[in-house]
Amino acid sequence: MGKRKARGERTDMPLNGFAYEVSMVKEAKDGKPSLEATTLWDYPTQSYGRTPKGDNKFQGVTPAFLIWNLIQRYTKPGDLVVDPMAGSGTTIDVCKDEGREVIGYDIAPQHPEVIQNDARNIPLSDESVDLVFIDSPYSDNVSYSDHPDCIGKISCEDERFYDELEKVAKEVYRILKPGKVIGWLIGDQWVKKKFTPVGFKLYERLAKYFETVDVICVARRGQSSHTGVWHYRAKKFNFYLRGFKYLFIMRKPAPPSTKKPAAKVKWAKYK
Numbered sequence: 001m002g003k004r005k006a007r008g009e010r011t012d013m014p015l016n017g018f019a020y021e022v023s024m025v026k027e028a029k030d031g032k033p034s035l036e037a038t039t040l041w042d043y044p045t046q047s048y049g050r051t052p053k054g055d056n057k058f059q060g061v062t063p064a065f066l067i068w069n070l071i072q073r074y075t076k077p078g079d080l081v082v083d084p085m086a087g088s089g090t091t092i093d094v095c096k097d098e099g100r101e102v103i104g105y106d107i108a109p110q111h112p113e114v115i116q117n118d119a120r121n122i123p124l125s126d127e128s129v130d131l132v133f134i135d136s137p138y139s140d141n142v143s144y145s146d147h148p149d150c151i152g153k154i155s156c157e158d159e160r161f162y163d164e165l166e167k168v169a170k171e172v173y174r175i176l177k178p179g180k181v182i183g184w185l186i187g188d189q190w191v192k193k194k195f196t197p198v199g200f201k202l203y204e205r206l207a208k209y210f211e212t213v214d215v216i217c218v219a220r221r222g223q224s225s226h227t228g229v230w231h232y233r234a235k236k237f238n239f240y241l242r243g244f245k246y247l248f249i250m251r252k253p254a255p256p257s258t259k260k261p262a263a264k265v266k267w268a269k270y271k
């Protein structure tokens, strides 16, 4: 720990007061991840701790750190978390570990507790859920299953792809309690010399229903294209390899409060 000055400032902080190295410590001593403070999230591994979270061999598995961060910030123990495209069950494993109620669905489940269901029709009542997390397909680049209703069979160059994801967004809007949050992870596509801004196109659809809390840039690691050959090709033929995904953190608007405004916070207390 750095020495403290009389006014409570750390003397070993950089001049701008931003200790980036603090957020790079991903796993705290108790085996849990640490809470992110910036909008750049970069994880060296898919999971943390001694037990697996999801299946790191499943193509498209979500970084467990990311789900851990969302539930720490936007839920409390006992809250209900739903993942309508739960795949190998990373959301289920993280939530159970953290004392959250959780339901995971998928069109082609890869985890014993994930329930088979289409995300465009979620069997839950209106305004019953505290947090939704979705890591959706972002084109037809990965073969998740042979199920004909897999949205990952539709190309992101086809407007139908966004129409189907919008149906999922509408369902999420219906089941979320007012004021509660959805985290949606998605990447862009660059194939055959053509860039498709999948993230921006999905964001336009989500913004019809939800208010934006923030947009996180999640570094993409463990990609099959992260090899010397692909890096060489990207430089020689003048294109870029995908380096990040977007995590859209959005909120279902809450009706205006009828409560009296809370007493003013005394900021002096925190100086």
Ligand SMILES: C[S@@+](CC[C@H](N)C(=O)[O-])C[C@H]1O[C@@H](n2cnc3c(N)ncnc32)[C@H](O)[C@@H]1O
Pocket: 054, 055, 058, 059, 060, 061, 062, 063, 084, 085, 086, 087, 088, 089, 090, 091, 105, 106, 107, 108, 117, 118, 119, 120, 135, 136, 137, 144, 145, 149, 150, 151, 152
């Ligand atoms: C990126 S993977 C999710 C990974 C998951 N979060 C994990 O950690 O294993 C996307 C998932 O969306 C599912 N999916 C595609 N279309 C669907 C649909 N119509 N309804 C529900 N799930 C769907 C796929 O089967 C696939 O498992």
